[in-house]
Amino acid sequence: MRSVITFLVRKVHWLVFLLLEGVSLTLVVRGNHYQGSVFFTQANVVVAGVQGMERKLLRYAYMPEVNRELTERNVIMQKQIADLRAALARLSHDSTETERMMADSLRRCDLISAKVIGRSIRSLDNTLTIDRGKDDGVAEGMGVVCGTGIVGIVTRVTPHHAEVMSILNSQSNITCRIRGSGYIGYLHWQGGNMLVSTMDDVPPHARVRVGMAIETSNYSQVFPAGLFVGRVIRIGTAPDGLSFRLFVQLSTDMARLDDVMVVKNN
Amino acid sequence: MDILRKSIEILTLLAVQVLVLNHIHLGLYALPLLTPLIVVWASYDLSPVKLTVTAFLVGLIQDMFAGTPGIGASALTFAAFMQRPLLRLLMGKNLTDSLEPSPDSMGALKFVFYAVMIFTLHHAVFFFLEDFRMIDAWGTLLSALSSLLFSCGLALLVDYVRRKKL
Numbered sequence: 325m326r327s328v329i330t331f332l333v334r335k336v337h338w339l340v341f342l343l344l345e346g347v348s349l350t351l352v353v354r355g356n357h358y359q360g361s362v363f364f365t366q367a368n369v370v371v372a373g374v375q376g377m378e379r380k381l382l383r384y385a386y387m388p389e390v391n392r393e394l395t396e397r398n399v400i401m402q403k404q405i406a407d408l409r410a411a412l413a414r415l416s417h418d419s420t421e422t423e424r425m426m427a428d429s430l431r432r433c434d435l436i437s438a439k440v441i442g443r444s445i446r447s448l449d450n451t452l453t454i455d456r457g458k459d460d461g462v463a464e465g466m467g468v469v470c471g472t473g474i475v476g477i478v479t480r481v482t483p484h485h486a487e488v489m490s491i492l493n494s495q496s497n498i499t500c501r502i503r504g505s506g507y508i509g510y511l512h513w514q515g516g517n518m519l520v521s522t523m524d525d526v527p528p529h530a531r532v533r534v535g536m537a538i539e540t541s542n543y544s545q546v547f548p549a550g551l552f553v554g555r556v557i558r559i560g561t562a563p564d565g566l567s568f569r570l571f572v573q574l575s576t577d578m579a580r581l582d583d584v585m586v587v588k589n590n
Numbered sequence: 591m592d593i594l595r596k597s598i599e600i601l602t603l604l605a606v607q608v609l610v611l612n613h614i615h616l617g618l619y620a621l622p623l624l625t626p627l628i629v630v631w632a633s634y635d636l637s638p639v640k641l642t643v644t645a646f647l648v649g650l651i652q653d654m655f656a657g658t659p660g661i662g663a664s665a666l667t668f669a670a671f672m673q674r675p676l677l678r679l680l681m682g683k684n685l686t687d688s689l690e691p692s693p694d695s696m697g698a699l700k701f702v703f704y705a706v707m708i709f710t711l712h713h714a715v716f717f718f719l720e721d722f723r724m725i726d727a728w729g730t731l732l733s734a735l736s737s738l739l740f741s742c743g744l745a746l747l748v749d750y751v752r753r754k755k756l
Contacts, residue, residue, distance in 0.1 A: 337638035341671040344646040348667055351653070351660025352719055359722045 392437050395583040398471030399435060399551075406539075406550025433548050434588040436461055438468075440581050441485070448515045450490040452476060454584060457484040467546035467587040473553055473575035474498065475584050477546055486586075492518050492578055500553050501541035502570075505531055508541055509570065511553060519574050520557070526568035532559060538572050547587060599752075600628050604648060608655035620736035625652055625662065626712040627745050629669045630705045634689040638674055645670035658720065665716035672711050680704055692753065705749070706742050713738045 332339070353363045438460075442453035456462045458481050468475040468488050476496065480487040489496055491513060498511040500523055507530035509523040523538060536556045542549035558571035603624055611622045625648055632641050649663030656662065678685055680700050693701040717734040 337642060337671075340639045340642050341667065344642060344667045345664060348646070348649070348660045348664030349719075351650075352664060353660075355659025356661070359719070362723050 392439075392583050395471040396435060396437055396585060399469055399585050402551055403433065403548060406548070409550065436586040436588060438462075438486075438584050438586055440584060443490075443578065443581065445490075445492060445518050445578050448494050450492040450518075450578070451479070452488040452490055452578075452581070452584075454486050454488060454586070455484070456586060457482050457486050459483045461588060462486045462586050465546065467544075468584050469547065469551060469587060470576055470581060470584045472577075474540060474547055474551055475576055475578075475581065478586065490578060491521060491574070491576070498547070498553075499541045499543040500538050502526070502530065502532055502556075503537040503539045505536075507532070508543060509538075509568075511538070511572065518578055521554070521572050521574055523556075523570040523572050524562055524567065526570055528567055530568060532556060532568060532570065534559065538570070596631075599631065600644070600648060603627055604651060607652055612652075612656050616736065616740060620733070620740045622744055623709075623713065623716065623737060623741045624745060624748065625649065625666055626669050626709050626741075627748065629666065629673050629712075630691060630708050630745070630749070632670070632673060633691070634674065634677055634685065635687045638671070641673065642667055642670045661716060661719045664719060665712045668715045669708050669712040673708065676704060676707055692749075702746065705745060706738075709738055709742050709745065713741065 353360050436456055438454040438456040440452050441455050444450045444452075452468075452475065454462075454468070462478060462481055464478055464481055466478045468478060474491060476488040476490040476493070477498075478486050479489045491498065491511065493513060494515065496511070496513060499508060500511045501508050507526055509526040511521055511523050513521045526532065534556050538553040538556065540547040540549055540551040540553060552575050554572040554574040556570050557573045560569040560571060561567075562569045607624050611624060614622055616622075628648055629641070629645055645666040646663050649666035652662040652666075653659050677689065677691065680703065681689065681696065689695055691701060691704060695701075696704065713734050717730055717737070721730040
């Protein structure tokens with residue numbers, strides 16, 4: 325402390341100089357219109373630059389939250405689209421019991437947001453691990469979706485985590501339908517390309533073309549009807565020759581999955 | 591007596607500056623500034639704090655009359671702060687505590703160089719703050735150099751007259 329005081333006493337003329345210079349420069353900026361406007365204009369440029377950088381950093385820090393919100397919004401909007409489609413069908417006097425059931429099941433869904441904390445994509449029976457469990461309301465048998473489509477079905481639950489059987493799993497069989505025509509089939513992954521799955525048991529008289537959309541059907545107790553699954557890229561024949569085997573380009577890229585939603589069917 | 595004499599010198603310089611020289615603009619560029627003389631004349635044994643504060647006050651009064659708040663004060667404060675290092679640099683081992691800067695104590699050439707340096711430092715800060723953004727850098731440089739030339743010439747003349755009177 326004494327050495328600090330000694331130093332200050334020796335350099336007191338520096339302090340006086342800095343103080344008086346500071347006062348003079350303040351007078352220059354505040355007392356002269358031209359210098360003041362130049363100073364504050366340049367200061368605004370600097371401040372705007374610093375605030376811009378701060379916003380960029382904060383935006384980056386809030387990205388996980390933004391991603392989660394976007395995923396939730398995507399799923400909700402898909403539900404709304406299906407709802408509106410059902411309403412349109414009703415107004416076009418083309419409503420059926422199936423359509424009404426689909427609209428009703430959509431309204432009963434709650435969603436639990438989750439993050440994928442582990443996954444496998446290379447084996448024949450792939451699974452995912454999410455960071456939500458029993459304590460968060462997740463239960464076995466619940467469907468898992470993401471902003472672009474379906475992900476899988478919950479198979480095992482612990483208090484804070486859950487294991488999900490991915491749609492890229494040889495045990496997975498999800499009831500789907502061809503959008504517009506309503507013909508039902510079973511989505512089943514055969515292994516190999518993780519962006520392509522097959523839809524079997526499509527009746528041979530079904531009107532199907534390459535490019536048609538495949539969505540979840542109302543026969544699924546796990547997923548709300550109308551969720552986009554993928555698009556038909558090739559039409560083949562089942563091994564038994566009695567039905568179509570549709571090759572479906574999946575809308576969900578399992579390798580890049582991060583934010584998902586667990587569907588609670590009330 | 592010495593304090594009284596110095597005070598009268600400062601007040602006289604200030605009066606000449608604000609009443610006469612502030613109204614002179616040679617060729618629209620040159621502005622004679624004599625106030626740095628108070629720094630040139632300050633003896634080495636004067637406390638640097640006193641010199642800095644005095645320079646600040648003189649600069650402030652000059653600004654009040656010229657309508658340029660802070661510019662003169664800042665320039666003169668800086669010149670006062672640089673006086674002692676400049677004297678140490680020029681005089682080296684010959685520097686004594688009681689040194690009164692003059693051609694007799696320093697040598698004519700060294701004194702002229704010392705005075706010109708003080709005026710240069712003062713004018714550099716003064717004209718930079720006056721322009722502030724250096725939009726017309728050449729114009730500002732011309733102003734500063736022509737003012738410096740005129741001020742130094744006038745200052746050396748005033749110093750010669752002062753020494754003769756003393």
